[in-house]
Amino acid sequence: MSLSKSITRSLSRARWLSPLALLLLWEAGSRSGIIPARTLAAPSTVIETLWQMVVSGELPSNLLVSAGRVLLGLAIGVSSGIILGLVSGLSRQGEVAIDPLMQIKRTIPVVALTPLFIVWFGIGEVPKIALIAFATVFPVYLNLYSGIRGVDVRLVDAARSFGLSRLEQIWHVVLPGALPSLLVGLRYALSISIILLVIAEQINASAGLGYLINNARDFMRTDIIVVCLLVYAVLGLLADGAVRALEAGALSWRPALVEQ
Amino acid sequence: MNAFVSALGVAGFGFGLARPLFRTEDIPQAAFTGSAGTQPVVRLRNFTRRFGDNDIIKDLSLDIAPGEFVSLLGRSGSGKTTLLRTLAGIDQLHADIAGQEIRIPPTRAVVFQDARLLPWKRVWRNVALGLKGLDIRSRAETALREVGLDHRLEAWPLTLSGGEAQRTALARALVRDPQLLLMDEPFAALDALTRLRVHDLVLRLWSVHRPAVMLVTHDVDEAIALSDRILVLDQGRIVAEERIDTPRGQRLALTADLREKLLSFLGTGRIGDDADIAEVFADKPNIPFSPDEDFRA
Ligand SMILES: Nc1ncnc2c1ncn2[C@@H]1O[C@H](COP(=O)(O)OP(=O)(O)O)[C@@H](O)[C@H]1O
Ligand SMILES: [Mg+2]
Numbered sequence: 408m409s410l411s412k413s414i415t416r417s418l419s420r421a422r423w424l425s426p427l428a429l430l431l432l433w434e435a436g437s438r439s440g441i442i443p444a445r446t447l448a449a450p451s452t453v454i455e456t457l458w459q460m461v462v463s464g465e466l467p468s469n470l471l472v473s474a475g476r477v478l479l480g481l482a483i484g485v486s487s488g489i490i491l492g493l494v495s496g497l498s499r500q501g502e503v504a505i506d507p508l509m510q511i512k513r514t515i516p517v518v519a520l521t522p523l524f525i526v527w528f529g530i531g532e533v534p535k536i537a538l539i540a541f542a543t544v545f546p547v548y549l550n551l552y553s554g555i556r557g558v559d560v561r562l563v564d565a566a567r568s569f570g571l572s573r574l575e576q577i578w579h580v581v582l583p584g585a586l587p588s589l590l591v592g593l594r595y596a597l598s599i600s601i602i603l604l605v606i607a608e609q610i611n612a613s614a615g616l617g618y619l620i621n622n623a624r625d626f627m628r629t630d631i632i633v634v635c636l637l638v639y640a641v642l643g644l645l646a647d648g649a650v651r652a653l654e655a656g657a658l659s660w661r662p663a664l665v666e667q
Numbered sequence: 668m669n670a671f672v673s674a675l676g677v678a679g680f681g682f683g684l685a686r687p688l689f690r691t692e693d694i695p696q697a698a699f700t701g702s703a704g705t706q707p708v709v710r711l712r713n714f715t716r717r718f719g720d721n722d723i724i725k726d727l728s729l730d731i732a733p734g735e736f737v738s739l740l741g742r743s744g745s746g747k748t749t750l751l752r753t754l755a756g757i758d759q760l761h762a763d764i765a766g767q768e769i770r771i772p773p774t775r776a777v778v779f780q781d782a783r784l785l786p787w788k789r790v791w792r793n794v795a796l797g798l799k800g801l802d803i804r805s806r807a808e809t810a811l812r813e814v815g816l817d818h819r820l821e822a823w824p825l826t827l828s829g830g831e832a833q834r835t836a837l838a839r840a841l842v843r844d845p846q847l848l849l850m851d852e853p854f855a856a857l858d859a860l861t862r863l864r865v866h867d868l869v870l871r872l873w874s875v876h877r878p879a880v881m882l883v884t885h886d887v888d889e890a891i892a893l894s895d896r897i898l899v900l901d902q903g904r905i906v907a908e909e910r911i912d913t914p915r916g917q918r919l920a921l922t923a924d925l926r927e928k929l930l931s932f933l934g935t936g937r938i939g940d941d942a943d944i945a946e947v948f949a950d951k952p953n954i955p956f957s958p959d960e961d962f963r964a
Pocket of ligand 1: 745
């Protein structure tokens with residue numbers, strides 16, 4: 408009696424239940440023929456395909472190409488964002504010169520620049536990386552800039568009263584104070600970079616996850632498409648996890664983390 | 668000696684509850700007698716500070732002798748912090764005011780009301796902030812031992828209690844061996860018991876290191892218990908000055924009269940009310956960082 412009650416109660420709270428039910432429904436639909444394979448492959452087929460693609464090396468090699476694009480684009484975008492944010496945050500002249508340009512850039516959806524980038528850079532690797540880089544500059548820039556401006560001036564005052572030079576004030580007070588904000592910007596940049604990767608890889612790729620998807624589309628291999636979607640999702644999760652780990656390390660002084 | 672102990676009787680009671688940090692008998696009396704011959708460490712003549720068209724401090728003259736403990740009383744907005752910032756060398760000065768003379772010692776240190784520790788640096792690194800040399804860590808350790816915090820060297824500042832944070836701020840100031848120690852209402856945010864214990868600590872440290880001290884406070888009793896000299900600031904002018912020669916141990920008797928007298932200069936409102944403390948808190952909002960040199964402009 409009470410056992411069945413407690414089982415019902417724990418089931419009613421289980422958050423994994425509805426996704427599992429959906430998967431089972433999906434599988435049942437595929438097996439019974441209600442969902443044709445050319446519309447959507449069965450979960451079991453997807454898992455099988457995933458395994459084959461891993462073993463054959465098809466998935467790892469293409470994943471590597473995609474990861475390379477993201478990392479290179481991110482490296483360029485994030486470092487530019489940091490440099491621009493520092494210049495703009497730390498000097499009035501820098502702000503006057505840079506901030507209006509960044510605000511203009513913000514109003515243009517980066518995806519809309521794709522045709523222009525193709526005209527400029529062709530259809531090779533360059534436009535793909537350029538798109539990712541261009542899109543990730545802004546979140547890093549904006550968060551670093553506002554992080555620097557949000558640093559408590561009382562702490563800067565205190566550092567100054569102890570005779571710290573301007574450079575020392577920036578190093579010991581302003582930059583550590585802006586770090587939490589910078590990490591928020593980094594997190595945005597990472598998730599944007601995955602979205603831009605998907606879009607950029609629609610441009611005539613000859614390798615990478617997007618290439619796999621385009622090929623699969625032509626042969627109506629929905630199982631491969633779903634596998635690639637899964638990989639995109641995992642990439643997103645990994646990126647988020649990376650920033651979380653970075654935050655836990657760099658912001659360990661924060662009370663929420665200290666208390667643990 | 669009995670009288671001496673009883674003067675800090677309440678503080679003694681505070682210590683009675685826990686392991687005493689220092690015995691009150693150890694605190695010697697002020698060496699400064701105000702006699703001529705010593706070069707003052709602070710010398711202000713006709714000092715005027717303007718914000719826009721308002722003269723916040725006007726034609727103020729002040730000398731502080733080496734090792735002298737001066738308290739500055741005044742209502743909220745009377746210009747105490749402005750004066751202290753000048754003595755700390757934080758504010759840029761208007762050099763163009765005729766007849767103005769400002770001399771401050773090369774080594775100064777400030778203890779703020781809100782301890783202003785950098786939350787991202789461990790306690791000992793906060794104390795060592797800006798120190799140069801090889802033995803920084805051991806100097807910071809020594810200073811923290813002096814304020815009874817040698818067990819918190821590696822702690823994060825946000826885990827400190829109010830009293831611990833303020834003692835860290837004291838250590839950070841004293842590790843620099845300043846000729847002038849400036850304190851801006853450093854005890855206002857502490858509870859009464861902690862405040863008395865920190866008073867004792869400050870006197871003890873002062874007697875060992877002998878900096879000239881300028882303590883800004885809104886608490887008349889605190890000023891009487893601690894200082895050699897009390898100044899009352901009102902609308903940017905010094906309106907009263909009291910020198911206390913009575914040894915620190917025997918001040919309870921004189922408190923009542925002097926208290927009334929000082930309070931009369933501070934207007935009708937009682938100083939030290941909760942309302943006043945609230946104003947003190949409102950004093951310095953979180954002003955965002957601006958890259959210009961004058962952060963307050
Ligand atoms: N940066 C500033 N700009 C304009 N006015 C200021 C500035 N700093 C202080 N004041 C004004 O100077 C007066 C005295 O301030 P302050 O020295 O902080 O007073 P206190 O510390 O005695 O409460 C106040 O009226 C305050 O508004
Ligand atoms: Mg003040």
